[in-house]
Amino acid sequence: MSAIASKAILVINAGSSSLKFTLFRDSGQGDPVVAVNGQISGIGTAPVFEAKDAERRPLASKAWQAGEASDRTALLRHLLDWIEERLEGATLVAAGHRVVHGGVRHAAPVLVTPAVLEELEGLVPLAPLHQPHNLAAMRALAEAHPELPQVACFDTAFHRGQPWQAGMFAIPRELTDEGVRRYGFHGLSYEYIARRLPEIAPELADGRVVVAHLGSGASMCAIHAGRSVDSTMGFTALDGLPMGTRCGAIDPGVLIYLMRQKGLDAGAIEKLLYNRSGLLGVSGVSNDMRALLESADPHAEEAVELFCFRIAKETGGLASSMGGIDALVFTAGIGERSSPVRARVGDKLAWLGVTIDEAANTANAVKISTADSRIPVYVIPTDEERMIALHTRNALAR
Ligand code: ADP
Numbered sequence: 001m002s003a004i005a006s007k008a009i010l011v012i013n014a015g016s017s018s019l020k021f022t023l024f025r026d027s028g029q030g031d032p033v034v035a036v037n038g039q040i041s042g043i044g045t046a047p048v049f050e051a052k053d054a055e056r057r058p059l060a061s062k063a064w065q066a067g068e069a070s071d072r073t074a075l076l077r078h079l080l081d082w083i084e085e086r087l088e089g090a091t092l093v094a095a096g097h098r099v100v101h102g103g104v105r106h107a108a109p110v111l112v113t114p115a116v117l118e119e120l121e122g123l124v125p126l127a128p129l130h131q132p133h134n135l136a137a138m139r140a141l142a143e144a145h146p147e148l149p150q151v152a153c154f155d156t157a158f159h160r161g162q163p164w165q166a167g168m169f170a171i172p173r174e175l176t177d178e179g180v181r182r183y184g185f186h187g188l189s190y191e192y193i194a195r196r197l198p199e200i201a202p203e204l205a206d207g208r209v210v211v212a213h214l215g216s217g218a219s220m221c222a223i224h225a226g227r228s229v230d231s232t233m234g235f236t237a238l239d240g241l242p243m244g245t246r247c248g249a250i251d252p253g254v255l256i257y258l259m260r261q262k263g264l265d266a267g268a269i270e271k272l273l274y275n276r277s278g279l280l281g282v283s284g285v286s287n288d289m290r291a292l293l294e295s296a297d298p299h300a301e302e303a304v305e306l307f308c309f310r311i312a313k314e315t316g317g318l319a320s321s322m323g324g325i326d327a328l329v330f331t332a333g334i335g336e337r338s339s340p341v342r343a344r345v346g347d348k349l350a351w352l353g354v355t356i357d358e359a360a361n362t363a364n365a366v367k368i369s370t371a372d373s374r375i376p377v378y379v380i381p382t383d384e385e386r387m388i389a390l391h392t393r394n395a396l397a398r
Contacts, residue, residue: 008090011388013098014137017043024389032389040075047075072140080145094149096392097138100130102154109391112138112150151392158187159228166230184231186213188384190221193331196380207326210318212311215332216244222318230321232314238273241310244287247277279303289334308341312348328375331382
């Protein structure tokens with residue numbers, strides 16, 4: 001990796017059975033640059049390590065037999081050893097982690113210490129499906145390479161400055177006080193967009209912008225003058241828009257019905273709402289937007305329509321939270337690549353003065369609204385990894 005400058009930053013996004021990583025080179029000038037992308041999949045069963053260069057050309061791969069490398073520490077040691085061999089004189093200065101929950105306390109990334117780890121452990125009940133895996137990766141890395149500084153970057157942090165109304169449920173206050181409140185997620189993505197948008201459209205730097213992050217997880221955020229004001233995800237990443245397999249906003253009375261009439265317990269409800277709902281549940285065909293758009297099944301069409309209906313509806317709500325709207329931005333897998341979804345949402349927002357330029361939309365152009373559209377509409381690829389690398393660099397400098 002002769003292209004690597006004097007410093008390198010490792011970005012880690014750890015899930016239940018996989019760990020995605022990106023190695024950035026950092027000359028200290030401008031943004032860090034991607035050198036390697038990769039992942040370790042099959043953690044806990046039969047792990048596979050794969051790495052590619054910035055042009056997606058394979059660099060390395062290794063498969064372990066079932067049971068051979070079952071613990072994360074050994075796998076992270078392999079990853080770090082592989083990285084060390086490729087640094088060619090450069091220094092790995094830190095690892096930055098995507099961490100789903102920073103609670104009410106963390107409005108910014110923090111250097112990981114045993115005390116921070118313990119505090120983040122306390123947030124596991126708020127994000128039981130993600131937080132334990134994020135923390136396990138930090139612990140394993142600390143064990144494998146205790147000298148390497150680690151920085152935790154939170155998906156909730158960008159939303160911490162929201163007005164209190166955006167964070168509160170109308171429930172007894174003692175529950176709010178113990179943390180049952182709206183946190184908002186996808187914050188690293190929104191923060192990246194808030195940073196990138198003024199480079200594309202300087203006049204929007206102080207504007208009121210609705211951003212739709214439409215991936216397999218999907219949410220929307222109201223950003224005013226670069227700060228999060230409101231978001232569709234709440235206490236968990238289940239609220240708001242319907243997603244690939246998650247239900248999005250639902251009448252809580254449905255949960256009571258499921259318990260009382262169907263005898264479902266917490267685990268069964270969790271599986272139903274996280275894994276069997278959303279686009280998959282409505283269509284019965286797929287959780288993948290591409291498959292739904294290609295399908296002739298009327299239920300697939302209904303799933304697409306419901307998704308777009310809810311995006312348009314949330315746009316109205318988020319605009320109201322800002323007292324107006326000056327721009328709409330699409331990002332993430334579906335937002336960046338699905339022109340039919342964007343066109344449909346645009347049609348539903350015609351009342352607001354949105355007009356989509358068909359040719360620009362089909363081409364996934366940066367600006368997809370017509371010149372006379374009252375609200376400009378942008379497509380901006382998100383880059384959560386780069387945001388984490390930037391945060392990690394800044395946290396080290398502090
Ligand atoms: P994640 O949320 O897992 O990071 P992405 O942001 O990559 O995922 O989004 C993944 C989703 O993007 C897929 O489920 C797929 O439905 C959708 N997608 C990707 N490419 C296209 C496309 N060309 N047209 C429509 N949908 C797409």
